Amino acid sequence: METAFQPRLIRVAVPVPLHGGFDYLTRNDMPVATVGMRVLVQFGRRKLVGVIVAVDVQSDVAAKRLRAIDAVLDDSPVFDAGQLRLLRWAARYYHCPLGEALATALPVALRKTRTDKAQSRHRGWQAVASSEAAATTNLSRAPKQRLLLDCIAASGTAIAHSSLLARFGAVTAQLNALEKRGLITAVELPGGLEQGVAGTAPALTAEQQAAMQALYQAGDGFAPALLEGVTGSGKTEIYFQRMATVLASGRQVLFLAPEIGLTPQLIERVRSRFAAAIGVLHSQRSEGERADVWRAARAGDADIVVGTRSAVFTPMPKLGLIIVDEEHDGSYKQQDGFRYHARDVALRRAQLAAIPIVLGSATPALESLHNAEAARYAHVRLANRATGAVMPPINVIDVRSRPLLGGLSEPLLARIEPHLAAGNQVMIFINRRGFAPKLICHDCGWVAPCVRCDAPLTLHGGISRLQCHHCGAAEIAPKKCPACSSEQLLALGAGTERVAGALRSRFPQVAIARFDRDSMARKGRLEAQLADVASGATQLLVGTQMLAKGHDFARLTCVGVLDVDGGLFSADFRAAEHMAQLVTQVAGRAGRAQRPGEVWLQTRHPEHPLLQRLLSGGYAGFAQAALSERREADLPPFGHLALLRAEAHGEAEPMNFLSAAAAEVAQDAHLACWGPVPAPMQRRAGRYRAHLLLHAMDRHKLHPALDHWQQVLPDVPGASRVRWSIDVDPQDLL
Numbered sequence: 200m201e202t203a204f205q206p207r208l209i210r211v212a213v214p215v216p217l218h219g220g221f222d223y224l225t226r227n228d229m230p231v232a233t234v235g236m237r238v239l240v241q242f243g244r245r246k247l248v249g250v251i252v253a254v255d256v257q258s259d260v261a262a263k264r265l266r267a268i269d270a271v272l273d274d275s276p277v278f279d280a281g282q283l284r285l286l287r288w289a290a291r292y293y294h295c296p297l298g299e300a301l302a303t304a305l306p307v308a309l310r311k312t313r314t315d316k317a318q319s320r321h322r323g324w325q326a327v328a329s330s331e332a333a334a335t336t337n338l339s340r341a342p343k344q345r346l347l348l349d350c351i352a353a354s355g356t357a358i359a360h361s362s363l364l365a366r367f368g369a370v371t372a373q374l375n376a377l378e379k380r381g382l383i384t385a386v387e388l389p390g391g392l393e394q395g396v397a398g399t400a401p402a403l404t405a406e407q408q409a410a411m412q413a414l415y416q417a418g419d420g421f422a423p424a425l426l427e428g429v430t431g432s433g434k435t436e437i438y439f440q441r442m443a444t445v446l447a448s449g450r451q452v453l454f455l456a457p458e459i460g461l462t463p464q465l466i467e468r469v470r471s472r473f474a475a476a477i478g479v480l481h482s483q484r485s486e487g488e489r490a491d492v493w494r495a496a497r498a499g500d501a502d503i504v505v506g507t508r509s510a511v512f513t514p515m516p517k518l519g520l521i522i523v524d525e526e527h528d529g530s531y532k533q534q535d536g537f538r539y540h541a542r543d544v545a546l547r548r549a550q551l552a553a554i555p556i557v558l559g560s561a562t563p564a565l566e567s568l569h570n571a572e573a574a575r576y577a578h579v580r581l582a583n584r585a586t587g588a589v590m591p592p593i594n595v596i597d598v599r600s601r602p603l604l605g606g607l608s609e610p611l612l613a614r615i616e617p618h619l620a621a622g623n624q625v626m627i628f629i630n631r632r633g634f635a636p637k638l639i640c641h642d643c644g645w646v647a648p649c650v651r652c653d654a655p656l657t658l659h660g661g662i663s664r665l666q667c668h669h670c671g672a673a674e675i676a677p678k679k680c681p682a683c684s685s686e687q688l689l690a691l692g693a694g695t696e697r698v699a700g701a702l703r704s705r706f707p708q709v710a711i712a713r714f715d716r717d718s719m720a721r722k723g724r725l726e727a728q729l730a731d732v733a734s735g736a737t738q739l740l741v742g743t744q745m746l747a748k749g750h751d752f753a754r755l756t757c758v759g760v761l762d763v764d765g766g767l768f769s770a771d772f773r774a775a776e777h778m779a780q781l782v783t784q785v786a787g788r789a790g791r792a793q794r795p796g797e798v799w800l801q802t803r804h805p806e807h808p809l810l811q812r813l814l815s816g817g818y819a820g821f822a823q824a825a826l827s828e829r830r831e832a833d834l835p836p837f838g839h840l841a842l843l844r845a846e847a848h849g850e851a852e853p854m855n856f857l858s859a860a861a862a863e864v865a866q867d868a869h870l871a872c873w874g875p876v877p878a879p880m881q882r883r884a885g886r887y888r889a890h891l892l893l894h895a896m897d898r899h900k901l902h903p904a905l906d907h908w909q910q911v912l913p914d915v916p917g918a919s920r921v922r923w924s925i926d927v928d929p930q931d932l933l
């Protein structure tokens with residue numbers, strides 16, 4: 200008994216940019232501290248929340264210099280052994296200090312310096328009678344109660360009061376009446392979760408059945424599969440049926456979706472299929488809700504967790520399957536701090552847990568295709584749409600020397616018209632928000648610049664405001680050219696706002712909705728607008744990437760893509776891949792049900808080989824050609840890259856720093872420094888930026904060099920004036 204109260208020496212990972220753990224002592228008056236619990240510690244002058252990564256360690260620090268921790272914040276570990284193992288691996292792989300990686304993995308509410316609140320609870324309802332008895336109860340005079348009782352009884356478990364309100368409107372009185380009749384009873388549910396209801400699955404198409412077979416054949420151990428299915432091929436249905444067998448065995452499912460792919464429609468599909476406890480994690484949920492989902496998942500109460508990037512770290516003790524939907528999506532890569540790729544972390548997680556993982560996409564990343572071709576993943580294909588709908592033909596409109604009305608050419612407007620007249624829906628895609636990307640002086644050619652970035656300012660609110668899309672700077676647009684005083688200032692090019700305006704004046708009778716980050720700033724707005732599209736109230740949709748993926752609108756028959764040219768001429772070697780994915784995804788929104796669809800691309804480069812390849816061979820043909828180009832150039836997925844970024848207030852400092860870093864790379868025929876070079880956008884938010892790429896054909900060669908950098912770079916001359924970071928498998932090279 201005595202020993203339990205002895206101070207213990209523990210090692211704590213704290214969220215600071217320093218590698219290694221820090222040693223502390225516990226105090227006798229504290230609850231027992233074990234690995235995976237959070238503690239509050241004094242670190243320098245700050246109090247920080249850290250995570251215990253080891254106990255009873257041998258410390259190099261002299262005993263009398265060791266400090267005691269301030270408090271133990273949990274009574275059970277927030278990270279279990281499996282999570283810690285995964286995060287240790289990820290911290291090593293991405294060369295991020297473990298403390299920062301652990302802090303990033305925690306929900307924001309748990310990064311704070313207070314003790315963990317207990318899981319919040321909320322009210323739910325459960326049927327008392329069996330569903331047969333419920334069915335025979337006479338409620339013919341109370342149809343609402345009938346509906347509610349059937350719904351609750353059919354679920355087989357408890358349903359949250361709030362989700363009943365969400366589905367059936369104001370039904371509190373009816374629920375109380377059912378309780379009075381002794382048909383249902385109130386229960387407490389863990390906060391953060393929603394109870395789904397059992398729904399019926401459609402009979403699978405022959406192709407889907409074959410895909411299911413292939414997934415089952417891959418087995419129940421670690422079995423990665425790439426599900427490559429054209430848009431509308433019913434991949435979601437495959438995920439669901441695979442999930443059903445895992446849930447039936449009492450295990451948990453983690454379903455990852457990109458931020459813009461995690462639509463209300465997807466969540467509703469999950470909710471109305473599985474009589475399971477569902478936790479949803481995305482950026483619009485409050486800190487408290489996210490912490491609740493985390494706790495419920497950790498307790499094993501959440502059967503399904505649906506979430507975006509960081510949900511990959513949700514603790515799930517009974518995890519039996521991971522789904523990564525739209526696995527090619529760039530939003531899976533975190534772009535600052537702990538720069539992990541959620542798909543790749545998910546793969547590792549599945550491997551450590553020895554469970555299957557399904558990566559799904561209509562446009563798989565070249566990395567994933569390569570892995571499938573190398574037989575590291577099972578390659579499961581769906582070539583046809585599940586509804587029997589044909590793939591929409593993709594046509595090109597050459598807009599060279601054609602006048603554009605708010606970015607729209609006359610031929611495109613003429614194509615749109617009959618679809619609207621027939622009562623169908625039309626989607627116009629443009630990957631640029633705001634009114635216009637430039638304000639230019641007609642007399643002298645001056646372009647309104649951002650003073651802090653090497654980029655022009657974007658017009659917003661018509662020609663009234665200017666905003667920088669890189670640093671956020673905003674100002675009132677000038678009335679006169681500051682260079683020549685001319686009043687001939689023109690908006691050049693078009694963004695969503697201008698396109699929507701032009702469509703409004705051309706089709707004044709038609710209801711138009713704009714989907715971009717600006718119009719979606721308010722919470723609930725996206726849901727409301729999507730509901731109007733689903734009901735048919737909105738006929739014309741204008742938007743950015745937000746519209747590209749996942750949506751399934753039966754009446755949408757025509758898609759216009761306004762500007763594909765950006766992806767054809769970019770400094771980033773991945774730009775063409777991203778362009779092909781985007782065009783294919785956007786095009787895939789058309790003609791998904793009974794009504795056939797068509798797609799129109801506006802371009803000034805109709806003969807460009809990349810575009811031609813995509814049009815003639817589809818995404819698969821494009822990908823094959825792109826893969827052989829990557830092979831030729833030793834680029835990923837054949838070669839491997841890490842990017843060292845540096846930025847500073849002075850122009851010379853980042854380049855000097857990176858040159859010193861390049862000199863630290865050991866002479867090795869299998870390791871090459873590409874650069875340093877100034878970044879394509881050299882100045883951003885007032886800082887000059889430069890890059891150095893480290894390249895190796897063998898991934899394992901990269902890591903020792905990166906370890907070495909981490910040790911020596913802080914002491915390179917001038918390092919203190921430079922902000923630098925390492926990005927392993929960088930996705931964004933601009």
Ligand SMILES: Nc1ncnc2c1ncn2[C@@H]1O[C@H](COP(=O)(O)OP(=O)(O)OP(=O)(O)O)[C@@H](O)[C@H]1O
Pocket residue numbers: 401402403404407428429430431432433434435436560561585586748749750751787791
């Ligand atoms: N077996 C089936 N029988 C009838 N309809 C089906 C079947 N499977 C899927 N569907 C329907 O086909 C449509 C497309 O399915 P789903 O949204 O799952 O496609 P997807 O492959 O995820 O597409 P995308 O990649 O474009 O998002 C949906 O409306 C879905 O309800």
Ligand SMILES: [Zn+2]
Pocket residue numbers: 649650651652667668669670671672884
């Ligand atoms: Zn700027």
